[in-house]
Every structure is written in C-alpha cells, then in structure tokens.
Amino acid sequence: MPNPAETATPAALASLDLPQPYLLFLGDVEHPAFAKTALGLRDWARELCVGEFALPGAGVSLNLPAMTPAQAHASGARAMVVGVANVGGVIPPAWLPSLLQALDAGLDLIGGLHQRLNDIPELREAAARHGRRLIDVRQPPPGLPVANGRKRGGKRLLTVGTDCALGKKYTALSLTGELRALGVDATFRASGQTGVLIAGRGLPLDAVVADFAAGAAEWLSPDNRAEHWDVIEGQGSLSHPAYAGVSLALLHGSQPDAIVVCHRPGRERMLGYPDYPLPSIEETIALNLALGRRTNPAIRCAGVSLDTSHLDAGQAQALIESERARLRLPVADPIRGGAALRALALSCVAGS
Template identity: 35%
Template sequence: MEVAVLAHEKFPERAKTAVGVIRYGDYDVTAVLDRERAGGQVAEYVPGAPDAPIVEGMDDVEEADALLIGIAPIGGGFEESWREDVENALSRGCDVISGLHYFLSEDPEFVELAEENDCELWDVRKPDDDLTVSQGVAKEVDAEVILTVGTDCSVGKMTVSLELARAAQEQGVDAAFIPTGQTGIMIEGWGNPIDRVVSDFTAGAVEEMILEKGDEHDYLFVEGQGTIIHPAYSAVTCGILHGAMPDQLVLCHAAGREAIHGYEEFEIPPMEEYVDLYEGLAAPVHGTEVAAGALNTVDIVDEGPARDAIDEYGSDLGVPATDPVRFGADELLEALL
C-alpha cells in the first residue's frame, strides 16, 4: 500500500509514529507532510530509512492509497490545521489511518466524505468491544515473554522490541512482536491499543494477546508503554507489566534524559532504583528480572561517546546493554535468549 504520512511541524523528533512506520511498516511511503521541512527528503532526517520527499500538504502528493496520521500528541487530540489534508485525502479516494484518541470515524464531515468516495477510516486506537479483565494466566504460555520497560515515554521501547524480534528471527529464532500502541498496531496490522482500554481491562487486553500468540512462538517481545513513575501514564505501564507476566525485562532509557519529558519537575531516579521498582512491582504477580538494557543514543553524534554512555548505563544496571539501532541487537539477544 502506498501511503502519505502526516507529520506537520513535528518530523522527525516528535513524530515517532511517522518514523516507526517509515522504518518498520509494510508500506510504501510516497511522501511525508510537514510544512516546516517541505522541500527536504526523509533520508536527511532518518538515516537508513527508505527515502521519500517531504511536502507541504496533500496537494503535493502525487500517489497514495492512504493518508496515515504520523503524530501522537499528548492527549491524542486532532489539530484542526490537519483537517484540509484529511479532507483532501478522502476526496481523492484515499483511506485515512489514525492513531489518535480523537476518532475520525465519529467526525461527521469525515464520515460523509468517506462514504461518498468509498474510503475507510481506520481508528487504530479504537479497542475491541469484547475485552475483559485478566485471568492471571499469561505465565502459562509456552513462550518466553520479554517486555520492554522504560525510564520515560519516547525512549525507544517499541523500537527496541521490534529490533529484538526481527534480529531474533534473522537468527532463526521463532519470535514475535506484540504491539500495544498505535504505531506498533499500524506496523503489524493487529493488536490492542492499551492506552485506550477501560482501566479494569488493561491487563486483560495484554493477556489476550499473550494467549493468542504464546503457544505459537518460542519468544514474545512485548512493546511496553510509558514508565512506572510517570504522573500521567503509569497506570498503562503497570497494566502491561501485570497482564504480560514477563519472564524478562529490557530497561530502555534515552541518553542524557534526566527528567520526565513534559513533566520536568519529576526527576528520573538512578537506574538501580528503576530496576528495583520494576522487579518489585512485578514480583507479587509473576517474578521477573531486568536482564538487559537498551540506551537510545540518537542525540550523541560520535560513536566513541555513544559507546562510553552505553558502558556506563550497563554498569549502572549490572546487565548487558547497547543501542540496538546503532550497534545491533546481538549483545542483548545473547543475554535474553
């Protein structure tokens, strides 16, 4: 499928959905919409990713089967400045894929245009109606369950889970990725949007996916969300931790991050405290351990300082650590498999 990706004024730093889909999705990205960076190329900002032009709006997109909203702002709202591009896409017969908390399929103008032009509005964050509470049985599956957890949002949990799953598959290991957020669901084409599920059903929604895939594979790499100390999102983090009943954890951190993004009055505690927090919270439900660390070094330009930061991070955790995007996932897989 050929898609245009909307990332106005956020690409690439604050458009992790766009970057995730470009890197890992089974789509042919024909253009990225960003008014501020129009005229550039994707490869200038996301090295190693498939290239595409950056354009000002849908009027500048030559070919597309769908428009994918590649921004996930705090609160998941819809920016009215995007409406023209969405309407343009629907008028051209393009489907629209959205990971927002604002459901396009409940917007009368979009619904009318979609019906007129035989288009689909896919709200990725709209959960299934048949979710229920956890039974506490995820630990009974045959697969080894490995969950990425984080020190903050946007430190690379989805990316690390995908890198590990794909590197394991390349080694001939029977591994699968379990998507819990809108970007992962867009990439894989299935999954439960955990941050939109009724709170009582959060652990159950994760458990449902573990039970669905856990006897089909040897390893499940589960995409984590948020962080356990986040003043807004900690409930989602805890729900995934208890619902997945992971056997191992990979603690993800962004080099240089000292406080919760957007909530800078909340400092990130020392790494050894984070290990105790996650292992201690998991223990009464299902014992687990932080077995590896993943450090996002994208903001460190030179390789030498990046490796130094990783060495310090691994030392703080007391487990093997690396940046799997920059240096490959082999060291982490050796510790986990």
C-alpha cells in the same frame, strides 16, 4: 464498557486490512518525539511510505519526499496516516483542511489518536461523499476479558522505560529480529498504535477500559509453546505522572519472564512534564521488578537499551561500555546493533 462474557478471540490479532502505501502526515508537530508514529513507519516499514506532508511551521521532517495529497495519490499512495502522537491524542481544528484535502485527493485516512476520525462530522461527510474510508487503529476489539492472573505457556520479554518515547518499540522490534537470527522462535507483540501499523496486528492497550487493561495484555500474549518468546512492546513508564496505569497493566498482564529497560541518556525531565525528573535506570529496574513479581515471581532484568541517536559513534560506544560496566548488565543501542545487541538478546533468553 466491554462485556467480559463476550470474550475476544485471537482472530482480532489477524492482519488488518489497511490501504497501502502511505503518505505520512506530520501536522504542525515541533518535536520528533511527538512524530513517533510517522518515524516508526519510516524506520520499520519504509517500503510502505511514499512521502511526507506537513503544515507550514512544522519543525520535524522524515527526510522523505514532500508531497501534497494529490501528488502522493499520483505516486501510488492509497492512504494518509496521521503520523503524530500528541499529548491527549487530539486532532486540532487546524489539521482538518489537510485531512479533507487528502480525502478529496482520493486517499483514505488512517488515524491512531484517541480522538477518532469517525467521530469528526466533517470527515465522515467528506469520506461518504468521496467513497473513502476512515480507519481508526486505536480501537480495541470488543469483549476483552478481565485479567485472571493465571500462568500461561511460553516465555515473554517486555520492554519498559524511564519515560515515554525513548525506544521501547524500537527495542522490541530489534530484539525480535535478533532473537530470530539466533534461531529463537519469537513474535513481536504490538501494544500501541504505531506498532500495530508496523506489524499489521496487535492491540492499542491505552485505549482499553482500565478494568480490562491487564486482561488485554494477557490476551495479547496468549498461551504458547514452552520455547516460544513473545517480545512485547512496552508503553509509558511506571514513574510517569499520567501514563503509569497503562504501564502497570501491561506489566501485570504480560507476566514477563524478562524486562529490558529503555532510556535516553541526557534526558533529565519527563517529556512534556518538566516538573517531573526522570528516574534513574536503577530505580526503574527495581520498581518494575518489585511490581512485576506480583504476577511472575521469577521476573528478571535482562539488560538496558539506550537511545544514543544524539551521539556520534565513538561517544555512543564509550557510553554503552561504561554503562555496561556500571550496571553489570548487557547494554546496547537497538539501532546501532552489533555485538552489544547480540549480547542483550542472549541475556534475554538465558536459561530458557
């Protein structure tokens, strides 16, 4: 357990030393939601992605050039990123030959799963033999403090969700860009492994010992100028049967002035937990505001972000307009952008 007397410093938020560009490894993943690390890098750091590498039978493609590790190295890649975020964050034995193949081809390995690359003897031995690096991104800095609950300077926006894997990271990144376009001093704060890889800095909150998780969220968005906004990547859902603890720690520690609720229309059950129905948007707003008031009594909901990627443009626009009228809140798709995203960004900073 980290020693709270050894307080982590903001230096740990400095840029990571990552070998780039990347080959993105998809393993044998069958659902896009479990390839969110690879998809996030493709969508937000395309210039760093040389190609993709998947096992036979994988059901997901990034529409990047398919390459072996040797071909990727010849094309300039310097690392292979494990682009999968599976339940439990494990590396199945079936992946090991492909990971060893990457090391043999001259690539470093970057992992963001709970199971660390450095904890696998075969990978350690191969990395040492070839002079390659094993880089585990999902590893918090030492000495994170216990939360103190004190109010910090600056403003904070947190993306929250009805479930996992439905746009909290994309929403935070899109709103950061939109706020900057409006002239707002805004910083994206990554709280998960994919966000850390995209931004090159941040903290994997779900890898922090539970007693220090809210303190880690405080540390992730430190004191700042009154007019500055931290846009914090949300994690999980307060209604999730497995990951609600991370969501609550992030909510309490970040002390958000505003939340944006993220949702995928048409999803009726928790991803990977079919016995659990999704809460409504209204339930999610109410629960986050009720629990968020514990550390910021002035918390408010600025609006809703919808993942409409499964709809055509006309269907998406109609749904956004109908939900805006029904909820009486700004509603937007962070990827489709446009006037709806601008209205959502303006609502986030309204009155600041």
